[in-house]
Amino acid sequence: MQLYDLTIHELGDLLRQKKASSREITESVFRRIRAVEPRIRSYVTLTEELALQQAKRADEKIAKDVGAIHELPLRGIPIGIKDNFLTEGIKTTCSSKILHNYIPPYNGTAVKRLIDEGAVVVGKLNMDEFAMGSSNENSAIGVVRNPWDLERIPGGSSGGSAAAVAAGECIAATGTDTGGSIRLPAALTNLVGVKPTYGRVSRYGIVAFASSLDQVGPIAKDVTDAAILLKALAGHDPRDSTSLNVPVPDYTKTLVPDIKGWKIGIPKEYFIEGLDIEVKKAIDAAIGTVKRLGAECVEVTLPHTDYGVPTYYILATAEASSNLARYDGIRYGHRNRSVRELIPLYEKSRSDGFGAEVKRRIMLGTYVLSAGYYDAYYLRGQKARTLIRRDFEKAFERCDVILTPVSPTPAWKIGEKIDDPLKMYLSDIFTINVNLAGLPGMSLPCGFTEGGLPIGMQLIAKHFEEEKMLRVAYAYEQATEWHKRRPKL
């Protein structure tokens, strides 16, 4: 085992026992990056010089007060940041040509919190452009490859985050999740990904995609690491008016492997035709394990499940078309210099700068919001959203946590769905409704296909009950070995 293979809490033990320094850990990560990055392509920008400075400072602080690692478990740990998190003085592109040269004047709250806790910033991670995509193929920087099979996609939109953590190019990473963008890539790369409750983590300094759905969360190697990162990220922020002033529990304290008597809901609508047979087998086996741990599995029903994807593609594109209106070539980003009039300048700058999927979603969103269509699409979508939310409220009357698959299939081949947007959108069928309902959801490893591709399961809890899903995840993880596997590169 190399240092880059270890988890945050394992490295914390080594730092405390003076068996490793942050400098050694950081150097191990950058050596790994040099060895595998040409094959994976998970980074947009590397910040090695900054990382080594931060590691030096962390080592000095650890030398002065070793005990503080308990309160500051991220001190000295190399973390990767998705490229839609604003980082002061460090290029933030959203994997888009329109922001190819954008240098933020400030750090977003999530980044600031990680840096304040002493984390080491490895660099900025590749993603689907503006977080729009399920495969990371919609990146102007380039396609990211899945470390488990280089011919396959890592999932999206936080594909760079997942690929980098899986390949040992950082110890853990941040992601954002609007319709499954943390959970899907985590599932396809054998990692743990958490999408917290809407309002749990501040989005100040995150490039907005669909503001009623976007959430920030961690991608990590195990449940403990995810809990450590979630604790650091979560909490009220007056700079984000949707951030809720709800106390943040110490998520690591909930990690006790005991779920005896817990009720786990299994929604029948998630076991449909089109669910890959190997994925179904793995989820069935996971249900068996949870039962052996003493939990009771009850069938629940989420009757409006099928309406999630169409609802999402109305609401998310409408919000995106409005959020992305700010990219006009005036205050930052790409400007087309061939025209001397204002409107053509907007049109040409935007057309040069946005990729095909982003344009498609802006067009769709503009259409559903345009005069005469609002009631038929947007308002109807918001009403469908109410029905989806109520499904979950009813289901949670019967159970503590809901268990489902994350992705209907394991990682697919690069190029397989790129020409069929609708087929791509359906990859999010099991994750999207969690965003629409604003619930916390997470993905964790639960098996492999015969061909060696990771399979993930999803746990969903009530608003602000992240602790419950983390507890079930931890109990399951302690009873299994999947999370210990690393890809051979």
Add this chain to the structure above:
Amino acid sequence: MKLSKEEVLKIATLARLELSASEVEKYSHQLSSILDYVEKLNQLNIEGIEPTAHAVLVPTPFREDRVAQDETMEKSLQNAPDREETFFKVPKVL
């Protein structure tokens, strides 16, 4: 639902996008098939259902109306594609 090329061009104008002929062709086809799929929502009975804008209800937060300066003017202008003194420079508007 079939979007004509004219409709696609109209949406592009509203979205301030300039599309090539092949993009118009492609989007007319792709957006039509996505809209067909979205038609699925017409099967739902939404009579009397309240719309959900945000799944977690957040009361409007208030703060004191106090002047604060987070960013310096220079930092806010550092990404300007074109500027003059302390202004963003744009083509003639009127």
